Amino acid sequence: MSRVSLSKSSLAKQNRNLRTYERYLPSLDLKRKQIMAERAKEVMACEATRREITVLRERVQEHLPMMANHEIELSDLVSVRAVRIGEQNLLGTRLPVLEELEVERRDYGLFSMPHWVDTLVDALIEMMTLETRLALHERRLIRFDEAVRKVTQRVNLFDKVLIPRARANIKTIKVYLSDAERAAIVRSKIAKNKRQRETTI
Template sequence: MARLSLSKSSLTKQTRQLQTFERFLPALDLKRKQLMTERAKALQAREDTLAAIAALREEVRERLPMLAHREIPLDDLVHLKGVRLGEENRMGTKLPVLLGVDLETTDYGLMVQPHWVEPLVEAIGRMLELRVRLALDEQRVALLETAVRKVTQRVNLFDKVLIPRTQQNIKTIRIYLSDAERAAVVRSKIAKAKRHRETTA
């Protein structure tokens, strides 16, 4: 750390610095709060997706108990062909957005397969989409966690280090300048008294 210069110009510089820090801190703190709100929304979205996955599993178990029948080939009925993603900016943090999921259904004979295969295909498609959504929710939460951590570190740097240090520097410079001024006045009075004694003697 550079040695603190105990001068009026240094006092002016430190005072300007303090004003800048104090002006910047509220904006940074507001950004942190907004990011925390976004993180809470992302966490809620993830919970909603997990709840939707659990609900779909329960629905399939109730509506399609015949899935336990192992003789009917059910593998590879639906494939994830592609995922279309977008991007949104939340307080400087770029977050992925799900635009759509492209699914591919394997041809299966409606007359050959049992009647319940069609609702199963629909359920598999919904589950694949929910799984993609969950992965995206996880990614959004992780990105927002990182953003909140970084902004919190900056807020703490300003609030707990830079501002107190600058305030202490200002106090030190003021005390030094005040002491120097007092010493100059005392020296002036001593010199004046000495001159007065010399002229009267």
């Protein structure tokens, strides 16, 4: 840390800095709280998607026990053809947004597959959609965590470093200037008394 200059101009600069820091700190803290609130919403959305995945799995296990029959070829019934991810700017945080998910059904003969395969394909498409959404929620949470960490560092920098340092500098400069002023008054009185003594002699 460089030594602060003990002058009136330096005092004015430190006062200006302190006012600036104190003006920005509340807005930074508000931003941190807003990002944390949005993160909490994202956590809830993530948990809701996880519950939907669990419910879908249970529903498939309950309604399609015939999937256990390994003689029927069920692999590659559906595949993801395209995923388009956009970007959302929320409170200065760039977040991924699912714009499009294109799922392709494999052609299969109606008479070569059992009737319940259509229900399974619908469930697989729903599961792919849910898993894509879940992956997106998790990526958004990572971005929110980074944003919270950065803004918290800034809040701490202002609150625990810059503001206390500016206040300490102001106090030091004021003490020095008042001491210098007192010393100047004392010197002028001594000089005045000396001149008076010299004129009386």
